[in-house]
Amino acid sequence: MPPPASTTGCDATLNEVLVIGAAGKTGRAVTRALVARGVGVRAAVRAGSRGIPYAGELVRVVTLDLVTGAGVAAAMEGVEGVYHLAPNVHPDEVAIARRVAHCAVTEGVSRFAYHSVLHPDDVSMPHHQRKSEAEGAVRARLGSATVLRPAAYLQNLLGAALAGRIEVPHSVDAPFTNVDLDDVAEVAAHVLTDEGHAGGTYDLAGPERLSVRDLAEIAGKVLGRSVEAVEIPLQEWMTGPAAGLTEQARDDLAAMFRSYDREGLVGDPTTLRRLLGREPRSWRDVLA
Numbered sequence: 001m002p003p004p005a006s007t008t009g010c011d012a013t014l015n016e017v018l019v020i021g022a023a024g025k026t027g028r029a030v031t032r033a034l035v036a037r038g039v040g041v042r043a044a045v046r047a048g049s050r051g052i053p054y055a056g057e058l059v060r061v062v063t064l065d066l067v068t069g070a071g072v073a074a075a076m077e078g079v080e081g082v083y084h085l086a087p088n089v090h091p092d093e094v095a096i097a098r099r100v101a102h103c104a105v106t107e108g109v110s111r112f113a114y115h116s117v118l119h120p121d122d123v124s125m126p127h128h129q130r131k132s133e134a135e136g137a138v139r140a141r142l143g144s145a146t147v148l149r150p151a152a153y154l155q156n157l158l159g160a161a162l163a164g165r166i167e168v169p170h171s172v173d174a175p176f177t178n179v180d181l182d183d184v185a186e187v188a189a190h191v192l193t194d195e196g197h198a199g200g201t202y203d204l205a206g207p208e209r210l211s212v213r214d215l216a217e218i219a220g221k222v223l224g225r226s227v228e229a230v231e232i233p234l235q236e237w238m239t240g241p242a243a244g245l246t247e248q249a250r251d252d253l254a255a256m257f258r259s260y261d262r263e264g265l266v267g268d269p270t271t272l273r274r275l276l277g278r279e280p281r282s283w284r285d286v287l288a
């Protein structure tokens with residue numbers, strides 16, 4: 001049984017949280033959610049990163065490199081919480097998780113959350129399997145860590161929906177329970193700042209079971225214009241949009257799309273609903 005959600009609000013003693021990957025899609029959302037709760041954020045980016053997360057009194061940018069380990073321990077000095085995520089489909093995700101968790105122990109960090117993925121044990125997707133191993137690596141060092149397992153974000157398809165054409169290299173009829181990234185970030189801020197989440201593992205799936213065809217149809221209605229759902233052959237994706245990726249990233253994502261073809265990516269929204277203490281945001285909400 002996961003520990004119950006706290007509704008007591010922010011723990012006033014938490015001074016600052018280090019957010020890894022703070023210039024990225026997830027890191028920015030988590031930074032925003034923590035700042036909205038009045039928590040200071042040490043925003044970790046790579047040296048030379050062009051995507052510096054939003055500035056403000058509560059945000060201080062630090063640089064580190066997750067692959068070499070440079071700056072990781074220093075970035076944790078004096079922080080009470082760490083939100084760890086790995087760069088997308090990174091081949092060294094497990095070693096990175098081991099290193100980050102080790103530094104968190106050494107630096108005496110009291111709250112640690114790891115951003116995993118829904119169904120990390122699905123062996124048909126190598127990057128999910130790495131997340132499963134990374135969860136193990138974190139847990140071996142920090143039994144009190146909280147693990148979040150989000151479904152795919154609704155925001156992944158938002159730009160395409162707004163542009164009128166959602167093109168995917170898998171079946172447009174496969175089912176998904178995509179989740180609002182800001183809901184995920186709100187939960188991330190909860191688990192780091194509220195009591196009662198030590199050792200918890202939470203699936204974070206959205207409230208609706210929808211295919212890409214459904215998502216396009218709803219977007220069309222909300223936006224008042226046509227939105228197409230288009231399936232392109234995987235091979236076309238590999239030589240087109242994915243041509244600039246490394247071979248490993250391309251293969252990992254191709255395995256993911258094949259898995260989506262077979263069964264989509266579906267989870268149970270109950271935990272997300274409980275942790276938020278409200279109904280999770282729907283696709284219509286996100287579009288609006």
Ligand SMILES: NC(=O)c1ccc[n+]([C@@H]2O[C@H](COP(=O)([O-])OP(=O)(O)OC[C@H]3O[C@@H](n4cnc5c(N)ncnc54)[C@H](OP(=O)(O)O)[C@@H]3O)[C@@H](O)[C@H]2O)c1
Pocket residue numbers: 020021022023024025026027045046048049050051064065066067068085086087088089115116117118150151152153156
């Ligand atoms: N997208 C989804 O639907 C979804 C769902 C569930 C879980 N996830 C997981 O969420 C995680 C984050 O995804 P995302 O979409 O937020 O990724 P993202 O936008 O690519 O952000 C990743 C960040 O990591 C930084 N980074 C890359 N290499 C680094 C290094 N060597 N040292 C330090 N920082 C480095 C990047 O910095 P730069 O800005 O300098 O490149 C980037 O800001 C991934 O592990 C993904 O599997 C994603």
